Amino acid sequence: IQSFFSAANGNDSKKFKGDIRGPGVLSRVIHIRKLPNDITEAEVISLGLPFGDVTNLLMLKTKNQAFLEMNSEDVAQNMVGYYSTVTPIIRHHPVYVQFSNHKELKTDNSPNQERAQAALRALSSSHADLAVMAPTAVLRVVVENLVYPVTLDALCQIFSKYGTVLRIIVFTKNSQFQALLQYSEGASAQAAKVSLDGQNIYNGCCTLRISFSKLTSLNVKYNNEKSRDFTRPDLPSGDSQPPMEHTAMATAFTPGIISAAPYPGATHFPPAFTLQPASLTVPALPGALASLSLPGATRLGFSTISTGHCVLLVSNLNPEVITPHCLFILFGVYGDVMRVKILFNKKENALVQMSDSTQAQLAMSHLNGQRLHGKPLRITLSKHTNVQLPREGHEDQGLTKDYSNSPLHRFKKPGSKNYSNIFPPSATLHLSNIPPSVVEDDLKMLFSSSGSMVKAFKFFQKDHKMALIQMGSVEDAIESLIEFHNHDLGENHHLRVSFSKSSI
Numbered sequence: 001i002q003s004f005f006s007a008a009n010g011n012d013s014k015k016f017k018g019d020i021r022g023p024g025v026l027s028r029v030i031h032i033r034k035l036p037n038d039i040t041e042a043e044v045i046s047l048g049l050p051f052g053d054v055t056n057l058l059m060l061k062t063k064n065q066a067f068l069e070m071n072s073e074d075v076a077q078n079m080v081g082y083y084s085t086v087t088p089i090i091r092h093h094p095v096y097v098q099f100s101n102h103k104e105l106k107t108d109n110s111p112n113q114e115r116a117q118a119a120l121r122a123l124s125s126s127h128a129d130l131a132v133m134a135p136t137a138v139l140r141v142v143v144e145n146l147v148y149p150v151t152l153d154a155l156c157q158i159f160s161k162y163g164t165v166l167r168i169i170v171f172t173k174n175s176q177f178q179a180l181l182q183y184s185e186g187a188s189a190q191a192a193k194v195s196l197d198g199q200n201i202y203n204g205c206c207t208l209r210i211s212f213s214k215l216t217s218l219n220v221k222y223n224n225e226k227s228r229d230f231t232r233p234d235l236p237s238g239d240s241q242p243p244m245e246h247t248a249m250a251t252a253f254t255p256g257i258i259s260a261a262p263y264p265g266a267t268h269f270p271p272a273f274t275l276q277p278a279s280l281t282v283p284a285l286p287g288a289l290a291s292l293s294l295p296g297a298t299r300l301g302f303s304t305i306s307t308g309h310c311v312l313l314v315s316n317l318n319p320e321v322i323t324p325h326c327l328f329i330l331f332g333v334y335g336d337v338m339r340v341k342i343l344f345n346k347k348e349n350a351l352v353q354m355s356d357s358t359q360a361q362l363a364m365s366h367l368n369g370q371r372l373h374g375k376p377l378r379i380t381l382s383k384h385t386n387v388q389l390p391r392e393g394h395e396d397q398g399l400t401k402d403y404s405n406s407p408l409h410r411f412k413k414p415g416s417k418n419y420s421n422i423f424p425p426s427a428t429l430h431l432s433n434i435p436p437s438v439v440e441d442d443l444k445m446l447f448s449s450s451g452s453m454v455k456a457f458k459f460f461q462k463d464h465k466m467a468l469i470q471m472g473s474v475e476d477a478i479e480s481l482i483e484f485h486n487h488d489l490g491e492n493h494h495l496r497v498s499f500s501k502s503s504i
Contacts, residue, residue: 026073028055029100030080035064036093041119043090044068046185047097050166050231051079056105057116069105082230088164088184137186138213139193141179147205147419148358149365152225154201155179162195163188167218169227175423175501182218205420310360312352313382318373319347324401326372327352329408329482333498334366334422335359336409339387342399353387359411362422370425371475408486423501427455427477430500432466435493443469450483452476456504470504 032044041059044066048054052075058067070076076099083097107113139159143150152170159165164184171178183189189212197210220229222238229235314327324340327350331337336355343349354360360381368379390396403409410418421430431443444454453472460466471477477499485497 025099025101026077027099027101027103028070028073028076029102029105030068030070030076031065031098031100032068033063033065033096033098034093035061035066035095036091037061037064039064039066039090041116042122043185045119047083047088047090047095047164048079050164050184051075051082054120056107057120058105058107059112059116067100067102067105078231078233081233086160086164086230089162089188091187136212136216137183137189138215138218139181139183139189140211140213141181142209143177143179143201144207144209145205145420146177147362147422148202149361150177150201150206151365152179152228155181156228158196158201159183159192162192166231167220167227167229169218169220171226172424175426175499175503180213180215180218309357309381309385310354311382311384311387312354312360312364313380314350314352315348315378315380316375317342317348317350317377318375321373322347322350324350324399326482328401328403328406329485330367330372330478331363332408332410333481334363336411337406338402338404339389340401340403341387344396344399347399351382351384351387355409355411366422366424370478372478374475418498421498423499425474425478426499426501426503427472427474428468428470428500428503429477429481430466430498430502431469432496432498433489433493434465434467434495435489435491436464437491438489438493440467443467446484446487447471447480450480452480458504468500468502468504 030048032047035044039059039061041057044059045054045057045068048068048070051070053071054068055071056067056069060066070079080097080099087094088097089095107116141155141159152168155170156165156168159181162183165181166184167182169180183192193210193212196208198207200207218229220227220232221235223229223233223235224237312331322342324342327340327342328337331340331352331354334354336359337352338355339351339353341351343351352363354363364379364381367377369376371377387400389402390400410416434443440457440459444457447469448454453476454469455472456468456470458468460468471480481497481499484495487495489495
């Protein structure tokens with residue numbers, strides 16, 4: 001083994017000074033360097049386990065290096081590719097991973113090696129997906145008070161500060177944005193939970209609530225904006241959305257939270273969803289995430305959409321029934337709509353101009369894919385920077401409307417409480433500004449007058465000015481909101497309607 005030590009160090013340590021070799025020089029053997037002094041065999045093995053079986057291990061503790069032999073070149077290539085974009089951190093030390101010159105590891109029976117082999121047997125053969133070392137490497141993350149959209153990439157960026165994120169899935173449950181996130185080891189999950197639980201991603205909103213999941217591992221089938229397995233760049237993107245929207249998401253955060261190009265072989269990632277580069281670490285600010293306000297200087301290396309991107313292209317509309325007013329009311333739930341233009345020659349398309357880029361992103365992330373008049377909305381960012389009004393004397397049949405002075409804007413007042421009541425479309429609607437003379441049956445009759453079914457109704461106990469009404473479906477609720485928001489209930493009361501996070 002002595003000759004192998006010197007050979008290994010002679011070749012690899014001289015080479016790596018100027019030559020972090022990329023996926024070109026394939027080998028099953030991986031050279032890991034700059035390890036902490038008190039590194040354990042289990043920690044080194046855990047770097048390789050997420051990608052496949054580790055078949056051999058050689059520790060060079062005096063040189064802070066190790067060699068891992070993986071069960072195939074493909075597995076090794078995935079591992080090196082992943083760690084070339086996300087530097088693994090072991091106990092706050094960045095460590096470096098590259099292919100070795102050696103095609104396989106030859107090891108002897110020294111006490112050192114016996115310890116390595118014992119660790120290998122304990123960890124690899126169990127296939128326990130790290131459960132042996134870390135029964136809790138999976139976190140459940142709930143984002144409360146979702147005023148601004150939070151993407152899968154944003155969460156990866158934040159959580160990668162505490163260790164290697166292997167897999168992540170985002171979803172909406174009980175009208176809350178949630179994620180399941182799997183680290184390579186339980187210690188990282190523990191550190192992230194301690195540091196981030198209760199912190200705000202943005203100033204005063206998007207609060208992280210973090211708990212350990214009952215799951216020990218996540219099973220991801222597709223790499224897209226809803227789920228990602230960083231250990232499997234070969235996964236298909238699935239059909240979660242047509243390609244148009246990927247470009248929309250790419251421009252939504254231009255120049256991008258995560259802008260590194262994925263390594264060769266990660267061809268299945270849509271352009272917006274490349275892997276996190278190692279250089280993007282969250283600064284160690286007091287309280288983990290220091291308070292910066294949005295927009296402008298956003299929090300974690302985020303950049304907001306430039307102010308030019310506040311016009312949305314909405315397609316797949318129903319040309320028979322769509323009106324500018326419809327779009328004004330619906331998009332007005334997520335921001336102040338300035339102008340709406342239904343395209344003269346293609347009435348299934350419209351442009352909607354929001355008052356700023358954050359609101360445009362918010363409306364797009366909440367409404368894209370929702371059904372309106374029987375058809376799923378398709379929403380992308382438009383290349384237009386504003387919606388042109390028709391020239392005087394050139395009427396366009398009322399297809400273009402200017403709403404910049406509308407009294408119905410929900411977010412005109414800075415710090416409006418409406419910001420904290422933004423929820424995804426749901427079958428249950430929140431009603432407010434109800435006059436004392438209006439009773440339950442009046443409202444049920446009103447909401448069923450358009451042909452929708454009313455499933456349930458409940459006044460707020462403490463305040464009869466407010467109520468919840470549950471419609472037959474989310475699509476019914478969307479159309480009811482459009483029809484009855486600002487409906488005149490008499491006594492100078494105009495009904496206010498928004499989506500609710502509660503159900504009855």
